Structures are given as structure tokens and as C-alpha cells.
Amino acid sequence: MTDLLYSEVEEDLRASVRGLLADRSDPATVLARVETDQPYDLDLWRTLATDLGVAGLHVPEELGGQGASTRETAVVLEELGRAVAPVPFLGSAVLATSALLGCDTAAAEVAALASGERRGALAVPLSAAPSAPFPDTVRVDAEGRLSGRVGTVADAAVAELLVVPAAGPDGPELRAVDMPSDGVTVSGIVGLDLTRGIADVTFDGAASRRLAGPDVAGTALTNALITAAGLLASEQLGVAQWCLDTTVAYVKERHQFGRPVGSFQALKHRLADLWLDLVGARAAARYAADALATSSVDVPVAVAVAASHCSSVAVKAAEECIQLHGGIGMTWEHPAHLFLKRAKSTESALGTPGRHRAALATLVDLPAPVA
Amino acid sequence: MSTATTTTQVDAEDLRRRVRDLLAEHDPKTTDRLEFLRARFDAGLAWVHYPVGLGGLDAPRALQAVVDAELEAAGAPDNDPRRIGIGLGMAAPTILRFGTPEQHQRFLRPLWTGEEVWCQLFSEPGAGSDLAAAATRAVRDGDEWVVTGQKVWTSTAHTARWGILLARTDPDVPKHRGLSYFVCDMTAPGVEVRPLRQITGEAEFNEVFLSEVRLPDTLRLGEVGEGWKVAQTTLMNERVAIGGNAIPREGGMVGVVAQTWRERPELRTPELHQRLLRLWVEAEVMRLAGERLRQQLAAGHPGPEGSAMKLAFARLNQAISGLEVELLGEEGLRYDDWTMRRPEIVDFLGRNAGYRYLRAKGNSIEGGTSEILRNIIAERVLGLPAEPRVDKDVPWKDLPR
Ligand SMILES: Cc1cc2nc3c(=O)[nH]c(=O)nc-3n(C[C@H](O)[C@H](O)[C@H](O)COP(=O)(O)OP(=O)(O)OC[C@H]3O[C@@H](n4cnc5c(N)ncnc54)[C@H](O)[C@@H]3O)c2cc1C
Numbered sequence A: 001m002t003d004l005l006y007s008e009v010e011e012d013l014r015a016s017v018r019g020l021l022a023d024r025s026d027p028a029t030v031l032a033r034v035e036t037d038q039p040y041d042l043d044l045w046r047t048l049a050t051d052l053g054v055a056g057l058h059v060p061e062e063l064g065g066q067g068a069s070t071r072e073t074a075v076v077l078e079e080l081g082r083a084v085a086p087v088p089f090l091g092s093a094v095l096a097t098s099a100l101l102g103c104d105t106a107a108a109e110v111a112a113l114a115s116g117e118r119r120g121a122l123a124v125p126l127s128a129a130p131s132a133p134f135p136d137t138v139r140v141d142a143e144g145r146l147s148g149r150v151g152t153v154a155d156a157a158v159a160e161l162l163v164v165p166a167a168g169p170d171g172p173e174l175r176a177v178d179m180p181s182d183g184v185t186v187s188g189i190v191g192l193d194l195t196r197g198i199a200d201v202t203f204d205g206a207a208s209r210r211l212a213g214p215d216v217a218g219t220a221l222t223n224a225l226i227t228a229a230g231l232l233a234s235e236q237l238g239v240a241q242w243c244l245d246t247t248v249a250y251v252k253e254r255h256q257f258g259r260p261v262g263s264f265q266a267l268k269h270r271l272a273d274l275w276l277d278l279v280g281a282r283a284a285a286r287y288a289a290d291a292l293a294t295s296s297v298d299v300p301v302a303v304a305v306a307a308s309h310c311s312s313v314a315v316k317a318a319e320e321c322i323q324l325h326g327g328i329g330m331t332w333e334h335p336a337h338l339f340l341k342r343a344k345s346t347e348s349a350l351g352t353p354g355r356h357r358a359a360l361a362t363l364v365d366l367p368a369p370v371a
Numbered sequence B: 001m002s003t004a005t006t007t008t009q010v011d012a013e014d015l016r017r018r019v020r021d022l023l024a025e026h027d028p029k030t031t032d033r034l035e036f037l038r039a040r041f042d043a044g045l046a047w048v049h050y051p052v053g054l055g056g057l058d059a060p061r062a063l064q065a066v067v068d069a070e071l072e073a074a075g076a077p078d079n080d081p082r083r084i085g086i087g088l089g090m091a092a093p094t095i096l097r098f099g100t101p102e103q104h105q106r107f108l109r110p111l112w113t114g115e116e117v118w119c120q121l122f123s124e125p126g127a128g129s130d131l132a133a134a135a136t137r138a139v140r141d142g143d144e145w146v147v148t149g150q151k152v153w154t155s156t157a158h159t160a161r162w163g164i165l166l167a168r169t170d171p172d173v174p175k176h177r178g179l180s181y182f183v184c185d186m187t188a189p190g191v192e193v194r195p196l197r198q199i200t201g202e203a204e205f206n207e208v209f210l211s212e213v214r215l216p217d218t219l220r221l222g223e224v225g226e227g228w229k230v231a232q233t234t235l236m237n238e239r240v241a242i243g244g245n246a247i248p249r250e251g252g253m254v255g256v257v258a259q260t261w262r263e264r265p266e267l268r269t270p271e272l273h274q275r276l277l278r279l280w281v282e283a284e285v286m287r288l289a290g291e292r293l294r295q296q297l298a299a300g301h302p303g304p305e306g307s308a309m310k311l312a313f314a315r316l317n318q319a320i321s322g323l324e325v326e327l328l329g330e331e332g333l334r335y336d337d338w339t340m341r342r343p344e345i346v347d348f349l350g351r352n353a354g355y356r357y358l359r360a361k362g363n364s365i366e367g368g369t370s371e372i373l374r375n376i377i378a379e380r381v382l383g384l385p386a387e388p389r390v391d392k393d394v395p396w397k398d399l400p401r
Helices: A008-024 A027-033 A042-052 A070-082 A089-101 A107-114 A218-254 A265-293 A299-330 A338-346 A353-363 B012-025 B033-042 B060-075 B085-098 B103-113 B228-242 B251-263 B270-296 B305-333 B353-364 B370-381
Strands: A120-122 A138-140 A143-152 A161-168 A172-177 A184-188 A198-207 A211-213 B118-121 B136-139 B143-152 B162-168 B177-185 B191-196 B203-217
Touching: A008 A042, A008 A070, A027 A338, A027 B270, A042 A089, A042 B203, A042 B270, A070 A089, A070 A218, A070 A265, A089 A120, A089 A161, A089 A218, A107 A161, A107 A211, A107 A218, A120 A143, A143 A161, A143 B060, A143 B305, A161 B370, A172 A198, A172 A218, A218 A265, A218 A338, A299 A353, A299 B353, A338 B305, A353 B270, B012 B033, B012 B060, B033 B103, B060 B270, B085 B103, B085 B118, B085 B162, B085 B177, B085 B228, B118 B203, B118 B305, B143 B162, B143 B177, B162 B228, B177 B203, B177 B228, B191 B251, B228 B305, B251 B305, B251 B353, B270 B305, B305 B353
Parallel strands: A120 A161, A138 A161, B118 B162, B136 B162
Antiparallel strands: A138 A143, A143 A198, A161 A172, A172 A211, A184 A198, B136 B143, B143 B203, B162 B177, B191 B203
């Protein structure tokens, strides 16, 4: 039977990540950072990756990782979501690392990312769904030179290694580019999400090395996107959890009409429903993380369920958080908007809920009507 | 109310003739904008349902559309309602109903032409949904009132010449009975306006600090102690102003998404299609419900039913703008600009999809939250019993805070 609970080790891991984030990255600190010219907290990233060793949790020990699994990575993502921590975890430790794990000749790169020695990014639009065809906007020529453009790449601005899906002369390939590099321009985008950077990446004859050829590149990319979509559900769970906790605390405190607004049944019922949504989200996110950890045959279903459900729960939780805070929830000063922006952006990340449901239609044999 | 003696009902033909006369005497191409707007007001073509002499002709409200269409076709300037929404939607109907003839003459014309912007000084840090708990004090001093307190979330206070102000004049009686309603001179000494930044990045609203602001008694609207009653008129009108405007089909948020859908076939999926169509139907149904409500109310003042329009408007705006971000996919991850600004206009349909999504969140908070509106519908339309109240019959000063 799949284990949907948290092990003691996982709870310890959570406690150390939570402790670090409480110390170094509380919402006020994050808010103060987002408008500076260094929106990422790279010191925090170094502590997470090097001291706590969380960048290589689902990387085998022989490849320089912790030899744990996606279950542990998922716990870290929950905490990072709960703090909307501005670190390149999704881009580096999830997307790029997972793609590299599917390549035959990427041991050095995997080790560098897993140890936190380097930061990576996977050059696909953050909106790319696992079911999308292999991208062809970047081409690689016979000399290994890349040209083309990819928009909205997560965490590209701070990446020291880009993993680039490219159309080669013989078919799809995954290529590595060390950053900074001649012939690569990374332009940061003003994003809806203030706490995870996205950037447009343009290649103009940039040198690259081959990580995977046509025989494995497609599978490596799809698996990376499936893994990331499944793990993102845990981040969304963390976002939703902060929103629920913060809102419950607020409606207990805030008085109107001579009583706490949380004593009105209209709000109690809403929060009870939201709590129930989170019960489901936690089970679905755990199931996906566990299925990925055990390479279960049910991975595609587990991921589609978690991704479609948790996306929507995070958005709903963040929207309720703003609403139940009243006017203060509409202010920049209150951190709720950071969570709303993260939730709404991740709803479009790695496949919208609708795309994941469409994928399910095939997976569980509930085909669309014949036109 | 100073309605003129009953005149013969003005009809559409009559209005068209009056518009022609206005245009003949004040060619919009050669007339200064403000001069034209003043002339339009004086011709009774500003808001035709207002009394003669106050910008109207005592005509049915529905005929306003005839005037607007004729003037738009002639290329006449409008009064840029997005700049003066609070004046038009909330202050004006309250002044009309409770103001003295002198107040009518002084305030309504520059309000309508946009020469004077208005803001609403109602909400306070401790009094939002529970507006009647307002703590800003107004103390009588001869012919003046001395006002001290703090208001919050005050939209357009930074551009406003006047504010409609709810203040406590008697702390010794239960909260609903100790309030009075004033027009606050925003240029008076002691009025300080500080920007409050919103989740959209800009500061559309403000905090307003009132420190011993002296207002002459001639700026009071309604009787002393009747502020709550006067405020009800403002609030009922606010809710209609936010959700109940006459719009053509696809005139609101749904029009923006419909256009994207038509222009961008590559974004379409069957699932989004179903959701869009469902929202399109809801938007059209609400548009018709608003139309029907306006026909019912042709003469009277908006009642609690108006709250339903704002409730639906907020829900739809949020659902549709949320769908738009999702529909745009990769593009939906982008935002146009977070720079802190103090905008002059408020446009729910403005800027980009991210802005519309974020701004729409305010629609279910401003002008009474959706929860409060549901309570109003439940209690005042459906007649359901109110919750037991602990705060109604206690003197304001003894309420727990
Ligand atoms: C964009 C924007 C513009 C605004 N502009 C103005 C302006 O120009 N002038 C002005 O005076 N005000 C303005 N406001 C303020 C607005 O009217 C208040 O924010 C609103 O009335 C809610 O008050 P509050 O913020 O104190 O929230 P609270 O009253 O503290 O409410 C917190 C939560 O509790 C809920 N709640 C409260 N009471 C009950 C109940 N009895 N039953 C169920 N739920 C309840 C609310 O619905 C809300 O979800 C603006 C607000 C916004 C967001």
C-alpha cells in the first residue's frame, strides 16, 4: 500500500527547512526583497542546498545526491511554498535535475546541481505541460551551436547551467550550456509571480554539449515535466496551507459587529470547506510524490490528479485569504498577494488543471465525445 | 428633494431635439471641453432623471442612453466617468436626496463636469463591514464641527476636492444613532492623505488622517444623528454604481475575454470553451437582470435588490478575469508593471490580464463585501431573521473594541 503519511525523517526534514525559512525568509523579508535588483535570495539558497543538502534529495548517492526520493523533495517544496521562498528550487533541483537524471551523459552536471555547487534551469516555458510535443523553437546545428528562443523559463536568471531541449539534425536532443555564455541572452520578465523569476532565453549560435540524443531526449524531457508537475502539487499545497492558517488566525482576531468575524457561520463554513479541500490536496500531493518515488505504474494518473486538484485548491485558498482579510488583503503591505500571485501563476505552470484533466481522459479511459 | 413642478414628460424625440440645440450652440469641435460639459449640464442633458436646474429634465432614467448615444455620435466630449465614479455614483444621489438647495447649487454641477473629484470617507481601520461603528469624531463648536479620526481605503482621496464623510457626533447612544454625515473639504487644514499601495502595485486608495479639521455646519448633509440613514442612500447607490450600470452585450469583462478567444485560436481548448460559454451566459443573464432591475426602479431609489447586482458583478468579474489568465497560458505568467503609481482613473477592464485579475479581487470587498451583501439579501429581501446582535442597543462608547 502506498504510504500517504509523513515519515519521521520527513518530519525532521520539514522542521529544519521550516526553521531556516522562519529565521531567514519570513513573508515580510520576502516582500521587501521582491522589488530590489536581487529578487532571489541566493544566500538562503546556498544554505538550503549546501548546508541542508536539499538540492539533491531525489538524486542517488552514487551521483552525488542524498539518495532519498521525491517524497522528501516534495516535503521541501511544501515548506518553500508555505514561505513563497525566492530560491531557484523548482528550476534547479526539480526541473533541471530531473531532466539530467534521464540523460546518459550527465553525471558531472547532476552532481554539480545536487551538491548545490551550481544552479540549473530547464529551458522550457514554465507553462509547458508534460503532454506537449517536444519543443522545436531552439535548433542545434552539426557543430552543437544553438539558435532560437524560449520564453518564460523558470529560474533562468540565476542559472549557471542551462539544460536545453533542442531540435537537432537527427531529432530531439538535450543540450547543456554553461552560463554565462556567448550567444545566450537571458532577459528577465516582469512576472505575475513576484517570488519566482521567469526569463526569456535567446540563443544565437551558442556553444553547447550533448546530454541526450534522439533515443532518450524525448523521454527524459517528458519524465522531467511529469516529475515537476507532480512535485509542484506539493508546493501548491504549501501555498494553500499558509493561506488557510493565516486566514483562520485572522478571522479569530478581527472583530466586527462586536465579535470575531470568524464566529459568523458564513465564514466558518467557507473555511471548513477550504480545510476539506486541503485534506484532499495533501492526499493527492503525497500520492503523486510517493508514486514518483517508487516509479509506480500509476505515475501518470497520480500526477494528473494532483496537478489538477492542487492547482485549483491553491488558487482558491489564496483568493479566500484575500477576501476574508477584507481591505487589508488588497494591500501590497500584507503578504497575502505574494501567495495569490504564486498560486495563480503555478496554475498555468507545467499544464493547467484543464490540460491535466484532458490527459486523464485518455489515461482512465473516459474519452471525449466523438464530434 | 427639490424636484421641480411636474412638467410634461420628456420623451426621446424631445431629447434628441435638445441635443441638436446644444450641439448647434456649442459645436464640440470648437468649444472648450469644460465649457461644453457645463453647457450640457445647464441644458439638462447631464443626467436626465435629475431635476430641472440640476443637470436634468425630470425625465425617465432610461432615456439617458438616447442622449449619450447622440452625443457620442457627434463626437462630443464626455465627463470621463472613470475619474469621478465616486462623485457620480455615490455623492451625487446622496446630495440630491439630502442636500439643501444651496448644497445642490454648489456641488452638483462641478461634480458632474469633473471639475471637482469626490472621495468616500467611510471605512476606518476598526469599522469596515461594521461601518456603523465608525469612530471618527465630529464635535460641534458654534457654527463649525471639529473632526478628528482616521479613514482608510479611501479611493481617489489624492485627487479629491471633497469627501463624503461619516463621523460620530454622539458617542453616548447606540452606534447607528450617533452618526452624522458631512461633506469634508479635502483642502482644509488638518486633512492628510497618504497613499496605500495595492496588490496591483499602484496606490488607488489612501489613508486619510483628520486632525481637528474644521467644517462649517453648512457642510452637513441631513440631520444631526441621521448619518446612518444618509449613508444607506450612498451605499445602496454605490452597489448599483459598481455592478448595475447599463452595458451592451459583452460590455463588461466578458467582452475582453471573448475578443481574445476570437483572435487567438491557438489558445482554445474544449474545456476552456465550455467554461467561457458558461460565463458568457452568466454575464448575459446578469446584464438582463440589471436591465430589468433598472426598469423596476425607473423612478425610485435603489433598494437592497441592488446589492444582488454587485454581488453577481464581483463573482463574474473574478471568474472571467481568472479564466483569462489561465487561457493566456505562457502570456498569463507575465505582468505589465509593478511600479507604484497613484492613478487618476480606475478601470476594472484596463491594462493587462494580470492586472484585471488582481483588481477584480477588490470588487467583492469595496462597497460592502460579498458576505455582507449576502446578509443584506437574506435579511432585507428574503426577510430571514438577523443573527442575534450584541452590538445594537449598547451605547457606542461602551462597545468592546
Ligand atoms: C479596492 C477597494 C477600494 C475601496 N474604496 C473605499 C473608499 O473609497 N471609501 C471607503 O470608505 N472604503 C473603501 N473601501 C473599503 C471597503 O468598503 C471595506 O474594505 C469593506 O467594507 C470591508 O471592511 P474591512 O476591510 O474592514 O473588512 P472586515 O469588515 O474586517 O471583513 C473581514 C472579512 O470578514 C467578513 N465579514 C465581516 N462581517 C461579516 C458578517 N457579519 N458575516 C459574514 N462575514 C463577515 C468580510 O466579508 C470579510 O471577508 C475600499 C476597499 C477596497 C478593497
